[in-house]
Amino acid sequence: MAGPRALLLLGFLVPGLLLSEAAKILTLSFVGGSHYLLMNQVSEILQAHGHNVTMLLQRGNSLIQDFKETEKSYQVIPWLPPEDFNKGLKEMFEFFMDEALEGRFLFEHLLKLMEQLGLQCSHFLRRTDIMDVLKNENFDLVIVENFEYCPYLVAEKLGKPFVSILPSSFGFEMFGLPSPLSYVPVFFSMLTDHMGFWGRVKNFLMFLDFSKKKWQMYSTFDNTIKEHFPEGSRPVVSHLLKKAELWFVNSDFAFEFAQPLLPNTVYVGGLMSKPVKPVPPEFEDFIAKFGDSGFVLVALGSMVSIFQSQEVLKEMNNAFAQLSQGVIWKCNPSFWPKDIQLAANVKIVGWLPQNDILAHPRIRLFVTHGGINSIMEAIQHGVPMVGISLFGDQPENLLRVETKHLGVSVQLKQLKSDTLALKMKQVIEDKRYKSAAVAASIIRRSHPLTPAQRLVGWIDHILQTGGAAHLKPYALQQPWHEQYLLDVFLFLLLVTLVAVWLCGKLLGMVARWLCGARKLKEA
Numbered sequence: 475m476a477g478p479r480a481l482l483l484l485g486f487l488v489p490g491l492l493l494s495e496a497a498k499i500l501t502l503s504f505v506g507g508s509h510y511l512l513m514n515q516v517s518e519i520l521q522a523h524g525h526n527v528t529m530l531l532q533r534g535n536s537l538i539q540d541f542k543e544t545e546k547s548y549q550v551i552p553w554l555p556p557e558d559f560n561k562g563l564k565e566m567f568e569f570f571m572d573e574a575l576e577g578r579f580l581f582e583h584l585l586k587l588m589e590q591l592g593l594q595c596s597h598f599l600r601r602t603d604i605m606d607v608l609k610n611e612n613f614d615l616v617i618v619e620n621f622e623y624c625p626y627l628v629a630e631k632l633g634k635p636f637v638s639i640l641p642s643s644f645g646f647e648m649f650g651l652p653s654p655l656s657y658v659p660v661f662f663s664m665l666t667d668h669m670g671f672w673g674r675v676k677n678f679l680m681f682l683d684f685s686k687k688k689w690q691m692y693s694t695f696d697n698t699i700k701e702h703f704p705e706g707s708r709p710v711v712s713h714l715l716k717k718a719e720l721w722f723v724n725s726d727f728a729f730e731f732a733q734p735l736l737p738n739t740v741y742v743g744g745l746m747s748k749p750v751k752p753v754p755p756e757f758e759d760f761i762a763k764f765g766d767s768g769f770v771l772v773a774l775g776s777m778v779s780i781f782q783s784q785e786v787l788k789e790m791n792n793a794f795a796q797l798s799q800g801v802i803w804k805c806n807p808s809f810w811p812k813d814i815q816l817a818a819n820v821k822i823v824g825w826l827p828q829n830d831i832l833a834h835p836r837i838r839l840f841v842t843h844g845g846i847n848s849i850m851e852a853i854q855h856g857v858p859m860v861g862i863s864l865f866g867d868q869p870e871n872l873l874r875v876e877t878k879h880l881g882v883s884v885q886l887k888q889l890k891s892d893t894l895a896l897k898m899k900q901v902i903e904d905k906r907y908k909s910a911a912v913a914a915s916i917i918r919r920s921h922p923l924t925p926a927q928r929l930v931g932w933i934d935h936i937l938q939t940g941g942a943a944h945l946k947p948y949a950l951q952q953p954w955h956e957q958y959l960l961d962v963f964l965f966l967l968l969v970t971l972v973a974v975w976l977c978g979k980l981l982g983m984v985a986r987w988l989c990g991a992r993k994l995k996e997a
Contacts, residue, residue: 497614497937500634501529501548502625504591508775508847509621509641512724514546515745516617516639516929521548523930528611530604530628553604555594563590581687588622588694595624595695599631599702608632614937618718623695626714627702635941637933638718642846642867643725649715650950652734659731660684664869666877667731688712716950719942720932724846728853728917729874738945740932742925743850744918750833760800760821761836768838769800770898771831774862775843784811792891794820797898799838802826832857838902844868844883849875856915858907860897862886879910 499520503513513529521527527548532555570583599605609632616636618625629636638649644661659665660680665673692711699708719738726743735741753761761769772794787810794801795817806824816822828848832840832855842848844861849871852859859881861872872883882897901907923931936942949957 500613728914744925764800768836770839772841773804793894796895844872856912858911
């Protein structure tokens with residue numbers, strides 16, 4: 475008799491075999507960098523499993539630097555915004571990054587950035603030539619990423635069902651996932667799931683603040699919606715988010731705090747994992763020089779690498795010089811200041827095979843910016859971390875790294891060579907960090923299904939069943955006052971007040987009657 479695991483695998487894999495024909499799937503990539511890499515991987519996986527995938531790819535996006543073009547198995551429909559749109563977005567983003575590097579990350583800056591993305595979205599929706607091509611393709615399903623709201627508006631314009639991918643676990647509050655404030659931290663709260671009284675007070679107040687900011691974020695696309703959707707049928711961003719058939723979350727409970735999920739919410743952290751290849755000779759030769767001491771990998775993401783100041787580079791270089799390990803540092807050599815002498819144990823490169831290097835048996839530590847894809851790769855290979863966060867979800871990601879004892883973190887604005895060197899030595903020498911990283915790797919690897927199998931299995935499921943209505947609770951359609959039973963509480967309060975008032979009246983009548991009876995008796 476087949477075991478439970480085998481039956482579960484069949485339950486997910488057989489649906490793909492039962493499809494009479496491949497589905498036509500559209501993926502939308504409006505942002506570069508790690509966001510594009512994630513959507514590219516999703517597209518490649520679905521194409522490899524028999525679907526016909528087309529990606530709408532925005533080129534020349536200056537928000538996050540584009541990556542090298544590689545041969546794709548799926549079709550690509552490119553589009554390029556006008557130069558003036560890209561210029562405005564680039565200027566806003568550079569200002570945003572400069573402020574963040576100085577420790578002045580303000581929500582108002584994020585709103586301005588979102589407004590620029592809204593303007594760019596308006597331009598795209600005016601491109602009737604591209605929109606007509608997309609409509610004529612008659613896709614069965616659209617896959618969007620929840621970084622901004624333009625992909626949702628494109629899917630709505632096409633009138634097609636869509637699936638949303640959450641780049642990290644932050645943003646659950648946006649689409650109605652149950653989030654008990656007693657143990658589910660609100661985004662930006664920097665709290666864990668173990669909250670004392672004052673932690674719960676802070677989390678509740680942060681929830682109220684986040685709720686206000688959420689509506690401000692939605693409003694940045696109001697003008698776009700008014701321009702491109704007729705009055706009477708204009709979508710509401712908050713409703714669009716809840717309209718998604720499925721939510722795929724690019725994270726894993728080896729890293730996350732456990733919390734309630736809806737049936738249409740699926741964790742697929744680790745999608746970026748690929749078979750490990752041998753490390754290229756130039757890296758292998760460098761690693762061999764340090765023997766059993768091993769080496770440290772440093773990769774701070776495309777954004778941080780570009781905007782690093784000379785002072786930060788100097789402090790990091792001095793910190794690495796204090797290590798007995800070799801250091802492979804992803805840092806574009808053309809950006810390296812000529813007046814800083816590179817430490818003897820450091821090798822800087824503009825590109826490296828991160829997944830393969832993380833899998834190397836002699837790696838001792840990963841210095842990362844705290845991006846979710848990098849953290850998932852480190853967990854996959856059981857590598858402890860030192861994090862240097864900047865903005866967005868990175869501080870919250872690294873809080874989880876510390877809470878799970880997978881590593882420690884350092885704030886960029888407080889980065890000094892001695893502090894960084896001390897943190898790195900702490901993680902390398904204290905074997906508890908390595909043990910925790912290995913334990914997380916076992917959790918990550920021991921799921922009955924791989925992230926790719928979960929992705930494909932659930933996509934096939936909703937394609938066969940005509941959507942995921944059976945997976946969505948009615949709560950997603952309820953107004954907030956019904957969902958939180960405020961109308962019930964108000965009704966019960968009124969009933970209680972009326973009952974108390976009637977009891978008071980009745981007691982008053984009884985008292986007056988008794989008083990009257992006593993007077994009659996005395997008379």
